[in-house]
Amino acid sequence: MTSLLTAPSAAPPVEAAPLGGRPKTRLYTLDGLRLLAALMVVCFHFIGFDNWDASPWGASTRKLFPDAHYAAAYGWLGVQLFFLISGFVICMSCWGRSLQQFAVSRLLRLYPAYWFAVLLTSGVLLLTGRLDAVPDTLSKILSNLTMLQEPIGAGDIDPVYWTLWAELRFYLLFALVAALGLTYRRVLYFCGLWLLMTVLAPHAGIPLLEIFAMPDAAPFFVGGILMFLMHRFRPTLALWILLGASWILAQGQLRNMMKSAETSVHHRLSWTICLAVISVFYVVVLAVAIKRTPLFNYRWLTTAGALTYPLYLLHEELGWEIIRSLHSHVSPWLLVTGITALMLLAAWLVHRFVERPAVRAMKRRIAPQPAG
Template sequence: MTTSTRPRTPTTTYPDARPGARAPTASGSSPAPRGAARLRALDGLRLIAALMVALYHYGGRDGEISEAWGSSPSVQFPTAHSWFAYGCLGVQIFFVISGFVICMSGWGRPLRSFFASRAARLLPSYWAAVILVTAVFALPPVVYAAVSPSDFLVNLTMLQQPLGADRVLGVCWTLWAEVRFYALFALCVVLPGANRRRVVLFCAVWTLAAVIAEAASMPLLDLVLMPEYAPFFIGGIGLYLVHRDRQDVTAWGIVGVSWLLGQHYAVDRLWHAPDPDFFSFRPSVGIIAVVTLGFAAVAAVALGLLSRVDCTWLTTAGALTYPFYLVHEHLGWVSVGALHRGLGLPSHLTVLVTIALMLGLARLLNRCVEDRFTPRIRAALKRG
C-alpha cells in the first residue's frame, strides 16, 4: 500500500549513554553501566525520519494522495516532489535506530521483561490508531474504502500482513518487519542472555544467512531473515556496540558491512532508469547518500558527538514519533483534501498544517492512551 517507516522505540532512560571503552568480562559481556543518561539526539533523529516519511506520503509519491490533492503531487510540487521522493528512506533510518535501541534495551534484561516492554510500547497507540482510522474512514463526509469487520479485527493482532488481510494502516508493513526483528533478537540474544560475544555472533550469522536467503529465493527464508532490511537492523546493533566501546574493531566491521549491504538493497529496490512514465527519479548516488547520512547520524549519537544536543523538548519529540507515524498517512489524506480542495489552502501550507495537525493528534494519543495504558500493560505482562 505504501512504503513508510518505523515504529516507536523506548522512551525510558537509555542506559550506557557514556561513550568510551569498557573492559569485557570473561564471559564476553561488558560491565553494567555506572550511570544513565538519555540520548535525546536519538529522539530527534527518530522525529526527522518520521517527517521524511510524511513528506514522502504527502508529496513524494502518486496513489491515494493524488485523490486528496485533486491532481498528482508532481503538479502540486513541481520541484519539491523529487526531493520528497527520498523520504521513503526514512524507513531504513528507522530500522538502524531500532537496531541500536533494541540491543540497548535488551542488554541485561530477562525475556519476560523484554517482551513486556515491547508489547506495552507498541500496542496501545497501534490499537487506538486502527480504531481511529477505521472510524474516520466510515464517516459520511469521508467514506474511504473501509476494511471488512473480520479484517479490522485481524488488524488488531498486528499480524494482518502475513495473513493477507486488508490493512487499516498502510505503514503497518514496517511493524511486521519490526516484530520479526524483535523475535529473532529475543530468541537468539535475550533468551540466552545478552553479551558482546553473543551479539557479535548474532550479527554475523544473520548477515550471512540473509545473503544466502537472497540468493536462494525461498519465500520462507525471506520471510524470516528479511534480507532487504536485515543490514539496517544489524548496522544499528553494531553501532550500539560502538557506543559501548568506540575502539571495538569488530563492531565497526559490522557497521561497515551493514552499510555496504544496506545501500545495495536500497538502490536495488528504489532505483530505476530515467523514465518519464515514473513519478520521480531517484539517482543511485542520491539513495546512497541518504542511507549514508542515516548511518552517520546514528554513529554520531553512538560516539557521543551529539551529546550537546540535550534539549528537553526532544524527549517530547521522541514520544510523539510513533503515534505520529501511525496516523499521519491515512488521516493525512483526509486533512489534505479538506485543507487544499475544501478550504483552498496553497499546497505547501497544506502540508505544514497537516503535519502540525498530525503532531497534535499524536500528542493526544501519547497523553491519553500511551501514558495511561503502557505502564499498566507492561506491569501486567511482567507479572505474567
C-alpha cells in the same frame, strides 16, 4: 593476541549501563532523529507521493509543489533511519533484561497507540466510504489489531503499517539472543549470522528463512546494533568490519527499494542521492554512539521521541482524508503545514491520553513483579 570476538576490557567512551540497568547517559539525540525520520515519511506521503489516478490532491504533486516534490520524493528513506535507530535502541533497552522483560517492554511500547490508531483510522475510513461496512472489513480490522495482518494476508488498514511487521520479525530474532543472555560475543555472532542470512536466503528456497532474512531491512537493524556495541564497549576491529559489511549490503539493496518508491513518485530517483542519504544516516548515528558528549543531546528531545510513533501511525490515511476534503479551499502549502501541525498535536494527545494511561494500566497486570 586478543580475539576479534572478545569484548574490549577498557571503559566505553560513553557511560554504559550497569548490569541489569539502562545506560546512565540517555541519548536524547536519537529521539530527535526518530522524529526527523517520521517527518521525512510525512513529507514523502503528502508532497512526494504522486498517485495520478487517485491523488487526494486532485492533481499531480509535481505541479502543486514543483520544487519540494523532488526533495520529498526521497522521504521514504526515513524508514531506513527508523530501522537503524531501532537496532541501536532495542539492543540498548534489552541489555541486562530477561526475555520476559524484553517481551513485555515491546508489547507495552507497540500496542496501545497502535490499537487506537487502527480503530480511529478504520472509523474515519468507514465514515468516508473508503472502507465498506461488510463482514470482510470487520475481519480486516480485527486482523490489523493483532499487527500480524501481513502474514495472515488480511492487508493493512493504513499502508504505513508495513514497517511494523519488519520490526516484529526483528524482535523475534533478537529475542532468541535475549533468551540466552546478551553478551558482546553473542550479539556479535548474531549480527554476522544475520548479515550472512540476508545474502544466502534469497537463493536458499526456504520460505521461513526468506521471511526472517529481510535483506532490505536487516543491514540497517544490524548497523544500529553494532553501533550500540561501540557505544557500550568502544569500537573494535570486528565491529568496524561488520558495520562496513552492513553498509555495503544496505547500498546493495537500494536499487530494489528505489523501484518501489519510483512507482509511488512516478519518476526516476537518483541512486547517488539515495546512497548519500543512507550514508549520512550511518555517520550521524555512529557519531551519537561513539562521541563522549553527543551533539544536540537535549532533554527536551524526549518529547520529540514520544511524538514519533503516534505521528507515524496516524498521518497517512487521516492526512489524505483531510487533503481530499480541503484541497479545493486551502492553498497547498498552507494545507500541508496545517495538517502536519495537526498530526503533531494529535500525536501528543495520543501519547498523553492514550499511551501513558494504557501502559500504566497494562504494566500493573502483565509486567513481571520483582521476587520477594
